[in-house]
Amino acid sequence: MENTDLLRIVADILRSEAKAVSLTAEMSNDELLKVSLGSLDSLTFIHMVVALEERLSTQFDDEMLMGGNFSTVSDLVNYIGLSLEKEGSA
Amino acid sequence: MSDLGYRFDLTAEEMPTQWYNILADLPYEIPRDISLKNNSEKQKMVMQVPMELIRQSMGKQRYVDIPDEVLSAYRQWRPSTLVRAVALEKALDTPARIYYKYEGNNISGSHKLTTAIAQVYYYKKAGVKRVTTGTGAGQWGSALSVACKMFGLECLVFMVGISYKQKPYRKILMKMNGAEIYSSPSEITEAGRKFLALNADAKGNIALAIAEAIEATTTDNSTRFCIGSGEPYSILHQTLIGLEAKLQMQKAGDYPDFVVGCLGAGSNFGGLTFPFLQDRLVGDSKVRCISVEPASCPKLTRGEYRYDFTDSSGVTPMEKMYTLGHDYVTPDIHAGGLRYHATSKLVSAIYHHGDIEAVAYQQREVFKSGVLFSQTEGIIPAPESAHAVHGAIELALAAKENNEAKVILVGISGHGHFDMSAYESYLAGELDDVNITDRQIRDSLDKIPDVSALLDQ
Numbered sequence: 178m179e180n181t182d183l184l185r186i187v188a189d190i191l192r193s194e195a196k197a198v199s200l201t202a203e204m205s206n207d208e209l210l211k212v213s214l215g216s217l218d219s220l221t222f223i224h225m226v227v228a229l230e231e232r233l234s235t236q237f238d239d240e241m242l243m244g245g246n247f248s249t250v251s252d253l254v255n256y257i258g259l260s261l262e263k264e265g266s267a
Numbered sequence: 268m269s270d271l272g273y274r275f276d277l278t279a280e281e282m283p284t285q286w287y288n289i290l291a292d293l294p295y296e297i298p299r300d301i302s303l304k305n306n307s308e309k310q311k312m313v314m315q316v317p318m319e320l321i322r323q324s325m326g327k328q329r330y331v332d333i334p335d336e337v338l339s340a341y342r343q344w345r346p347s348t349l350v351r352a353v354a355l356e357k358a359l360d361t362p363a364r365i366y367y368k369y370e371g372n373n374i375s376g377s378h379k380l381t382t383a384i385a386q387v388y389y390y391k392k393a394g395v396k397r398v399t400t401g402t403g404a405g406q407w408g409s410a411l412s413v414a415c416k417m418f419g420l421e422c423l424v425f426m427v428g429i430s431y432k433q434k435p436y437r438k439i440l441m442k443m444n445g446a447e448i449y450s451s452p453s454e455i456t457e458a459g460r461k462f463l464a465l466n467a468d469a470k471g472n473i474a475l476a477i478a479e480a481i482e483a484t485t486t487d488n489s490t491r492f493c494i495g496s497g498e499p500y501s502i503l504h505q506t507l508i509g510l511e512a513k514l515q516m517q518k519a520g521d522y523p524d525f526v527v528g529c530l531g532a533g534s535n536f537g538g539l540t541f542p543f544l545q546d547r548l549v550g551d552s553k554v555r556c557i558s559v560e561p562a563s564c565p566k567l568t569r570g571e572y573r574y575d576f577t578d579s580s581g582v583t584p585m586e587k588m589y590t591l592g593h594d595y596v597t598p599d600i601h602a603g604g605l606r607y608h609a610t611s612k613l614v615s616a617i618y619h620h621g622d623i624e625a626v627a628y629q630q631r632e633v634f635k636s637g638v639l640f641s642q643t644e645g646i647i648p649a650p651e652s653a654h655a656v657h658g659a660i661e662l663a664l665a666a667k668e669n670n671e672a673k674v675i676l677v678g679i680s681g682h683g684h685f686d687m688s689a690y691e692s693y694l695a696g697e698l699d700d701v702n703i704t705d706r707q708i709r710d711s712l713d714k715i716p717d718v719s720a721l722l723d724q
Contacts, residue, residue: 220302
């Protein structure tokens with residue numbers, strides 16, 4: 178899956194699960210990638226991860242997820258890309 | 268007084284190898300947690316709890332395989348014993364048959380080690396090198412330190428200051444297991460230093476101890492916060508208690524009319540009762556599961572079912588549960604494990620739908636029953652467990668009154684060897700019963716924020 182497709186999925190889920198993060202339909206991909214996740218509380222983040230797992234029919238790797246620091250949407254998209262890649266090669 | 272004919276042991280091979288997930292059998296959903304505010308001070312998002320545990324809290328798979336490493340660790344003391352309390356029956360002169368399941372026979376002294384081992388296993392698998400927690404009287408900290416020692420993780424514990432001074436033995440147990448332990452408030456965190464600057468007595472409280480533990484995870488990326496009892500995954504792990512007990516009751520050729528457990532945050536009660544409740548939910552069993560709580564902390568019997576914070580810091584997510592209000596100050600009773608102002612959202616939902624029952628007792632009658640149990644059955648129950656014992660004795664006496672041979676299974680969640688000062692107070696006549704007024708509960712409940720606007724979204 179291309180990272181731009183992933184980005185759109187992440188943005189969709191952020192809109193539905195994390196209302197505190199303001200995303201508008203007009204935002205460009207570059208603008209979306211820079212959106213900060215710092216304001217998310219842990220519960221919303223977890224709901225988002227669960228929703229992403231459901232949407233992508235995958236289970237993320239705990240070692241990668243717990244080791245990651247997610248400052249922006251870009252960090253999350255990169256993580257998911259790597260996780261799916263790892264799953265694909267497993 | 269023990270008779271081999273009254274012990275119903277399982278061999279190591281007979282220990283169940285799966286946990287039971289009651290979410291699969293409930294005909295209703297557990298309301299979702301909500302967040303009241305966002306933490307705008309943070310720069311980044313860090314996962315505290317492994318997804319494997321989170322999935323266990325949300326999934327509907329009826330049986331979850333216990334990993335081999337966890338099974339191996341359990342074999343140090345599991346399967347735990349189930350005994351018919353013939354001497355107690357005789358002392359009560361009751362036609363009831365009383366059985367007890369004993370969880371104190373491990374180094375931590377209580378049921379909590381059963382989930383601590385599973386949790387630490389998943390944290391280790393997720394690459395975490397050190398776990399941290401806040402602990403009150405020290406049961407959870409003890410269990411976590413033992414589990415960390417087993418799996419080679421470091422353990423950092425913040426123990427409420429007053430317990431650190433007054434209850435030294437669990438602290439020593441944690442140190443024996445290599446835990447790094449601080450009296451909370453401590454000098455090593457910003458939260459602790461702030462509190463110390465304002466409060467010279469440094470008694471501390473559990474919310475502060477937890478806040479210090481969470482702060483410790485922000486300064487070291489290989490440390491994660493681990494909290495125990497009320498989470499659905501913690502109850503899932505504890506169902507091994509009830510699953511073993513079901514097999515043991517089969518060996519005894521009996522089936523309980525009542526399953527009785529004490530209720531704090533919910534893992535002991537849920538762990539013992541849910542596998543029996545399954546028979547009622549999906550089969551034709553009429554088993555009655557009875558929760559026993561202290562009259563001074565009567566969350567199910569006098570609390571309200573509503574969204575509240577899980578601790579008094581007011582920054583945690585809100586869960587829908589039976590609560591007395593997160594600001595409720597439980598009188599200084601000796602059953603530290605039952606002082607929590609609310610109980611697990613899972614147990615709460617099940618109570619709300621009428622599938623379990625609840626009673627509350629005063630501490631003097633509870634200790635009286637604890638002493639009788641120790642004299643007859645040779646086990647000093649923890650003050651928490653003495654609540655369940657008292658509940659079972661009340662049922663056995665009612666059976667005597669009605670001349671009914673009821674079958675009662677009671678959970679003894681831990682031993683009372685670290686709580687002898689509580690028994691000393693009881694024997695010296697220094698324990699008081701506490702009558703909580705409706706007004707006290709109302710005042711506390713009124714401090715819970717109204718979240719109806721959030722729910723309408």
